[in-house]
Amino acid sequence: MTSVLDGWTRGSFSVGGLTRDTYRKGSGPAVIVVHEIPGITPAVARFAEDVVARGFTVVMPDLVGTPGKAVSGGYIGSSMLKVCISREFTTMAMNKTSPIISWLRALARSLHNEVGGKGVGAVGMCFSGGFALGMMVDDIMVAPVLSQPSLPFAVGRKRAGDLNLSPDDALVIKRRASEGCQVLGLRFDKDKLVGDRFSTLRDMLGDAFIAIELPSKDKKDHSVLTEQRDDAAVVKVLDFFASKLL
Numbered sequence: 179m180t181s182v183l184d185g186w187t188r189g190s191f192s193v194g195g196l197t198r199d200t201y202r203k204g205s206g207p208a209v210i211v212v213h214e215i216p217g218i219t220p221a222v223a224r225f226a227e228d229v230v231a232r233g234f235t236v237v238m239p240d241l242v243g244t245p246g247k248a249v250s251g252g253y254i255g256s257s258m259l260k261v262c263i264s265r266e267f268t269t270m271a272m273n274k275t276s277p278i279i280s281w282l283r284a285l286a287r288s289l290h291n292e293v294g295g296k297g298v299g300a301v302g303m304c305f306s307g308g309f310a311l312g313m314m315v316d317d318i319m320v321a322p323v324l325s326q327p328s329l330p331f332a333v334g335r336k337r338a339g340d341l342n343l344s345p346d347d348a349l350v351i352k353r354r355a356s357e358g359c360q361v362l363g364l365r366f367d368k369d370k371l372v373g374d375r376f377s378t379l380r381d382m383l384g385d386a387f388i389a390i391e392l393p394s395k396d397k398k399d400h401s402v403l404t405e406q407r408d409d410a411a412v413v414k415v416l417d418f419f420a421s422k423l424l
Contacts (some may be wrong), residue, residue, distance in 0.1 A: 191239070193241070193284040196266070197304035199240040200285075205335060207300075207423040209321070210220035210237050211407035214304035214401060217243020218258035221404035222303070225412065232416045233424060235293050239285065241266075241278065243308070249405060261305055269305070270330050272340040275347050279312035284373045290318045297321065299419045303403060304328050304371070308342045310406040314351045314359060322365045323415055324379075325402050328371040338373025348382070355386035362404040362418045363387060364411055369393035390414060 186201040201218065203226070211226045213219070223246070228235045242264075243257045258302065261267050266278040270367055286298045299321030301419065302309035307327030313319045332338035355361065361383055365372045380388045390411055392402065399406045 180225050182220045183218070186205060186223075186238075189287065190204070191281075192283050193281055196240075196278075196281050197283065197324055199216055199239065199245075201238045201386060202235075202236065204235045205212070206233045206235055206292050206293070207298070208237065208286065208289035209234045209301070209419055209423070210239070210282065210289070210298040210310075212239060212282070212300065212302040212309050213241065213243070214306060214326075214404065215242070215261060216249060217241075217247060219243075219247065219249050219360075219404065221249070221401070221407065225403045225407070228280040228412060228416060229419065231421060234299070235289065235420065237285065237289060240280070243333065260369065263355050267305065268342060270337070272330060272337060273345060274311070275312050275342070275344045276329065279309055281405075283313050283316050286313060286318060296423055299323070299327060299423050301403070302327065303401065307372075309340060311351060311361060312343060312347060314354050315347050316390070317354070322359075322361050323418065324361065325415075326365045326369055326372050326400055327363070327375050332371060332373035335374070339375060339378045341375060341378055346389045352382055355383040358386070359418065360386050360388055361417075362413070362415065362423075364390045365392070366394040366402065366406070367391045369400050371400060374389065382412040384391040388418075 297320030301323035310322035
């Protein structure tokens with residue numbers, strides 16, 4: 179049976195007692211593509227293939243769901259439940275960095291040590307949308323992309339503006355931005371799951387924050403790079419990676 183992950187090499191990465199499967203393809207500088215809920219869907223794999231074709235070594239961690247499985251209402255619900263009860267993801271607490279980001283930072287360091295280059299890029303989507311921002315604590319993260327960042331879940335005004343970062347991590351990231359590390363953010367302008375995070379990002383990062391805000395055509399518009407894919411936005415992400423890493 180043909181799978182959207184045919185041609186990808188399945189592996190695993192372990193650190194700090196946490197092991198996750200990974201899918202890898204391509205050559206060149208490293209870019210980590212972190213999937214959204216419900217998992218590595220065909221649309222996520224399609225975007226990752228675009229990154230590979232642009233000249234990068236792409237690794238997709240499998241954090242939740244069934245790799246290659248198509249989106250459905252039930253699948254979204256079951257994956258959402260797993261994210262909500264997992265201690266690896268900070269879904270409601272404010273001013274706290276999700277524990278999974280430590281694992282992602284270690285993965286990025288391992289890849290960079292192997293393939294070299296100017297640094298590493300990463301893109302997160304939806305529940306993982308802010309993960310690339312947390313990975314900026316390490317200097318090797320030079321191309322962070324935040325697509326519709328949605329953690330902590332936007333229940334209440336304060337959570338809607340929270341960036342899922344501890345105060346110490348926020349200080350490091352603010353310093354790196356002041357030193358020139360740019361952050362690319364994408365969202366549909368009426369996406370309630372993103373809350374007011376783009377305002378927080380502008381306040382925190384200043385001119386280092388590059389915002390791509392697309393007009394919502396439907397109240398369900400959410401996944402800029404995948405399910406409601408905007409091709410022009412995909413090109414801008416690929417150009418951002420190329421400008422920072424190639």
